[in-house]
Amino acid sequence: MQNTDIDPQARPSLAPSARLQTDPVDNTPVLLYPEGVLRLNETAREILSRCDGRATVAEIIAALEKEYDAGPDALRADVIECLAQFQGRQLVIFAA
Numbered sequence: 001m002q003n004t005d006i007d008p009q010a011r012p013s014l015a016p017s018a019r020l021q022t023d024p025v026d027n028t029p030v031l032l033y034p035e036g037v038l039r040l041n042e043t044a045r046e047i048l049s050r051c052d053g054r055a056t057v058a059e060i061i062a063a064l065e066k067e068y069d070a071g072p073d074a075l076r077a078d079v080i081e082c083l084a085q086f087q088g089r090q091l092v093i094f095a096a
Contacts (some may be wrong), residue, residue: 006057006080006087010094013053018091020048022039032093047082051092 004028014020015080020040031038040048046067050060061079065072086092 006083006094007096008057008058008061010096011053011056011072012047012051012060012087012092012094014051015091015093020045029084031091038091042087044082047079048086048092051083053095058079 014031015033018031021030021032022028023030023039029040029041029042031044046064047060049086050063055063057079061072061075064070064075064079068075083092087094
């Protein structure tokens with residue numbers, strides 16, 4: 001389910017309790033949080049690694065667009081959907 005209420009000018013960051021890491025056993029990207037651990041696919045890792053509280057959603061999309069030579073429409077939908085899922089789990093927060 002996509003949350004279209006995410007403002008492209010909002011600045012996402014990981015929640016204070018969440019940490020992006022690599023599993024030392026199998027080099028899988030993971031998101032650690034107090035209740036557990038989430039194994040991430042490369043797309044989610046690429047998006048979350050850019051959630052530093054400084055870059056806007058629009059800037060994250062633009063950076064991924066350049067890096068992967070992908071169209072903005074498909075990327076926008078993927079980034080918004082990913083961020084909405086992590087926001088719903090309170091693992092990503094947004095600043096104006």
